[in-house]
Amino acid sequence: MSWRNAKAVLAVLVGTGAVIAVPATVNALISDDVTLMDGRPVDVGVGVGVTLSPPAGSRLSLSDSVPAISTVLLRHEGATLEVTAVSGVDRPADFLAHARRKLRREGMFTVRLRPVVTRAGVLGERGDLVPVPGGVGVSGCYAGFVADERGIVVKISNVSECRAVPPLVWVAVESITVAPEEEW
Amino acid sequence: MTVRPWSGPGTPAWWTLLLLNVVGGGASLLLMTLLGWPVPRSTAMAVGALLVAATLFLVVLGRWVDPVERRPSWLVAAAVVYGGSGAIAVGLGSGPIAALMAKTVSLEFANAWGVAVMAPVAEEAGKLGGVALLMLAARPYLATVWSGAVYGALVGLGFTLVEDFGYAASAADEVYQDDVRAAAELLLMRVLTGFALGHPLYTALAGAGLAYAVLRVERSIGSRALALIAGIGAAVLLHALNNSPIVGWAAKTVDPLPGVSGWTGYLALIYLAALPGLIVLWMLRRQAVLHGLRRPATLGLPGITDGDVTVLSRWASCRRESSALRRSHGKQATAAFRLLRRARLRLCGEVAQPYRGWPAVLSPAQYAPTVHKALEEVRQARAALEQACQPQHAEPANAAVASSRLTSKAVAVPRHPEHDESPHPDRGGSSHPERSDTHEPRAAPVGRPTASRLVALVAATVGYSWLLGGLLSLTEGS
Numbered sequence: 001m002s003w004r005n006a007k008a009v010l011a012v013l014v015g016t017g018a019v020i021a022v023p024a025t026v027n028a029l030i031s032d033d034v035t036l037m038d039g040r041p042v043d044v045g046v047g048v049g050v051t052l053s054p055p056a057g058s059r060l061s062l063s064d065s066v067p068a069i070s071t072v073l074l075r076h077e078g079a080t081l082e083v084t085a086v087s088g089v090d091r092p093a094d095f096l097a098h099a100r101r102k103l104r105r106e107g108m109f110t111v112r113l114r115p116v117v118t119r120a121g122v123l124g125e126r127g128d129l130v131p132v133p134g135g136v137g138v139s140g141c142y143a144g145f146v147a148d149e150r151g152i153v154v155k156i157s158n159v160s161e162c163r164a165v166p167p168l169v170w171v172a173v174e175s176i177t178v179a180p181e182e183e184w
Numbered sequence: 185m186t187v188r189p190w191s192g193p194g195t196p197a198w199w200t201l202l203l204l205n206v207v208g209g210g211a212s213l214l215l216m217t218l219l220g221w222p223v224p225r226s227t228a229m230a231v232g233a234l235l236v237a238a239t240l241f242l243v244v245l246g247r248w249v250d251p252v253e254r255r256p257s258w259l260v261a262a263a264v265v266y267g268g269s270g271a272i273a274v275g276l277g278s279g280p281i282a283a284l285m286a287k288t289v290s291l292e293f294a295n296a297w298g299v300a301v302m303a304p305v306a307e308e309a310g311k312l313g314g315v316a317l318l319m320l321a322a323r324p325y326l327a328t329v330w331s332g333a334v335y336g337a338l339v340g341l342g343f344t345l346v347e348d349f350g351y352a353a354s355a356a357d358e359v360y361q362d363d364v365r366a367a368a369e370l371l372l373m374r375v376l377t378g379f380a381l382g383h384p385l386y387t388a389l390a391g392a393g394l395a396y397a398v399l400r401v402e403r404s405i406g407s408r409a410l411a412l413i414a415g416i417g418a419a420v421l422l423h424a425l426n427n428s429p430i431v432g433w434a435a436k437t438v439d440p441l442p443g444v445s446g447w448t449g450y451l452a453l454i455y456l457a458a459l460p461g462l463i464v465l466w467m468l469r470r471q472a473v474l475h476g477l478r479r480p481a482t483l484g485l486p487g488i489t490d491g492d493v494t495v496l497s498r499w500a501s502c503r504r505e506s507s508a509l510r511r512s513h514g515k516q517a518t519a520a521f522r523l524l525r526r527a528r529l530r531l532c533g534e535v536a537q538p539y540r541g542w543p544a545v546l547s548p549a550q551y552a553p554t555v556h557k558a559l560e561e562v563r564q565a566r567a568a569l570e571q572a573c574q575p576q577h578a579e580p581a582n583a584a585v586a587s588s589r590l591t592s593k594a595v596a597v598p599r600h601p602e603h604d605e606s607p608h609p610d611r612g613g614s615s616h617p618e619r620s621d622t623h624e625p626r627a628a629p630v631g632r633p634t635a636s637r638l639v640a641l642v643a644a645t646v647g648y649s650w651l652l653g654g655l656l657s658l659t660e661g662s
Contacts, residue, residue, distance in 0.1 A: 002196060005320055006197075008316075009317065009320055012317055013313070015309075015313065016310060019274070019306055019310075020274055020278065020306055020309075023278075023280045027281075027284045030287045032283075034287075042291075043292070060291070062291065062294075063280070086359055088366070089359055094360050094361075097361075098360050098361050151359060182432075183435075183439070183446065
C-alpha cells in the first residue's frame with residue numbers, strides 16, 4: 001500500500017515538474033537573443049502604446065522581455081538597455097521620484113540628474129547610476145519619461161555612466177514614442 | 185474484504201504534502217513579505233480585504249454549497265496552503281513557455297497570447313498536482329467526485345489569495361509609492377470579476393475530473409479518461425479565455441453600445457463561458473448531497489427517512505416547511521425544526537468521514553462515538569420538535585409534516601472497533617435491533633436544468649454582467 005502510494009506521489013511530482021521543466025529545457029537549448037532589423041519598432045508590452053526603434057544589429061532578449069510587466073531588454077555594443085512602461089501616470093514628478101526610489105531599493109543611487117527630451121518631444125530626466133556601497137547595484141545610466149499618462153523607465157547597464165552610453169543606444173532611447181493607449 | 189484503519193502519517197503522500205506545505209508555505213510567506221514590505225499600507229489593506237473575501241468564500245462553501253459532508257479543518261488548511269505555495273511555485277516557472285512562443289513564433293504573438301498559454305498550462309498543472317496529492321494523502325476524505333471539486337476549489341482559493349496579493353502589492357508599487365488606491369482598484373476588479381469564478385472554479389472542474397477518473401472504478405477506462413481530459417480541458421480553456429485578447433475584443437465590441445460599458449462585454453463573456461462548468465458542478469453537488477443524505481439509511485442507521493431527504497436536500501422545501509411550522513406552531517417549532525435539520529446534516533457528515541482511520545459506520549451495529557453522538561442529537565432534536573408541536577392543534581398537513589419527523593427511533597449503544605472487542609463485521613456483525621428504516625442504496629436522481637431555466641440563467645448572467653460592468657466603469661471613472 002505504501003509503495004503504491006509512494007509511486008503515485010512520485011508520478012504526480014514528476015508529472016507536475018515536467019510541465020515546467022520540459023519547456024524550460026527546450027527554451028534553454030534555443031538561442032535567447034534575436035537580432036533586430038534596422039528601424040523596426042518594438043512594442044514595450046501590449047496595449048501600453050509605447051514603442052522604441054532600436055539601432056541595427058541590436059539583440060532583443062526574448063526570455064527577459066516580459067509582456068506581462070511591459071518590459072523589453074535589448075543589447076547593443078556591450079550595453080544592456082531595459083525599458084519598462086506603465087500607464088495611469090497623472091503626477092509625473094511623483095512617478096519619476098518613485099522610479100528613482102525603486103532603483104535605490106535595488107542598490108543604485110541616481111546622481112547628476114538633468115532634463116532630457118526624446119525626438120518625439122517626450123519630456124523626462126536622465127542621470128548616472130551609482131551603486132550603493134556594499135549593495136548589489138551596478139553602475140549605469142537611468143532615464144525616466146512621462147507623456148500622455150504613460151511612464152517609461154530606462155535602465156542602461158554594463159556602462160560606467162550616461163556619458164559612456166554608446167551613441168546608437170542613446171539614439172534608441174530618444175526614439176521612444178507614446179501612441180494612444182488601447183483601452184481594452 | 186478486510187477493512188483496515190486508514191492512517192495519514194502512514195502514507196508517503198501525507199508526508200510529501202506536509203513537507204511541501206511547510207517549505208512552500210514558508211517560501212510563499214517570505215515572497216509576500218518581500219513584495220509587501222515597501223508598501224505597508226497597501227499590504228495591510230490587501231491582507232484585510234483578501235481575508236474577508238476568503239472567509240466569505242469558506243462560509244458560503246461550507247454552509248450552503250457543501251452542507252452535508254464535514255471537511256476536516258486540517259485538510260482544508262492543507263489544500264489552501266498548497267494552493268498558495270506549491271501551486272504558486274509551479275506557476276512561477278511558466279516564464280519559459282512564453283519565451284518559447286516568442287522564439288518559435290514571434291514576439292508579437294508571445295506578447296498577445298503568452299499569458300493565455302503559459303499561465304493556464306503551468307498553473308493548472310500545479311494546482312491539479314495538489315488535488316492529486318490531497319487524494320493520495322487523505323483518500324477516505326475524498327470519496328466522491330464532488331469532494332474532488334471541493335478540494336480543487338480550496339486549492340484554487342489558496343492560489344488566488346497569494347496571486348491577488350502579489351498583483352495588489354505590485355500595483356501599489358508600480359507608479360507611485362505605496363499607492364493604496366491602485367492596489368484597491370486592482371483587488372476590487374479581481375475579486376468582482378474572478379475571485380470565485382477564477383482559480384477556484386478552474387481547479388474545481390479539474391479536481392472533479394481527476395476524482396471521477398480515480399474513484400469511479402466501476403466505469404470503463406475510456407469514460408474515466410474522458411472525464412479527466414474534460415475536467416482539465418475545461419479548466420485550461422476557461423483560464424486561457426480569461427487571459428486571452430478575446431475578452432478584450434468582446435469589451436471593444438460592446439463598448440460603443442449606448443448604456444453599456446466595455447466591462448459588460450468582458451464580464452458577460454467570462455461568466456457565460458463559466459456557466460456550463462458551474463452547471464456541471466451544481467449537478468455533481470446535488471448528486472453528492474442526495475447521496476450523503478441517504479447514506480445513514482443506506483448503512484442501516486435510523487434518523488433520516490426518504491421524506492426527510494427531499495426536505496433537507498432543497499433550500500426551498502426547507503424554507504416552506506419551516507414557514508408552515510411557524511404558522512401552525514409558532515417560533516419555537518421553527519427553531520426546533522432548524523435544530524433537527526442541523527442535527528441530521530451533522531449525522532450525515534459524521535457518517536461520511538472516517539473516525540480515527542476507520543470508516544465511521546462498519547455495520548448498523550458498529551459505528552463511531554461521533555455517529556452515536558450525532559444520532560443522539562437527532563433523537564433529542566426530534567423530541568424537542570415533538571414537544572414544540574404538542575401544545576397547539578396542528579393543521580392536518582403540518583401535523584403530517586411534524587409526525588413524519590418523529591417516526592425514526594433512537595439508537596442505543598455505540599460500538600466501534602477502537603472501543604470494543606466485538607467481532608469485526610467482516611467476520612460476522614449483527615444488525616441493530618432497533619433499526620427501523622433501512623433503505624437500499626439507490627441511484628440519486630439529479631434534476632437536469634431545463635431549456636427555460638437555462639434561458640433564464642443566461643439572461644440573469646447577462647443582466648448581472650451589465651450591472652457589475654456599470655459599477656466597474658463608474659469606479660474607473662471616479
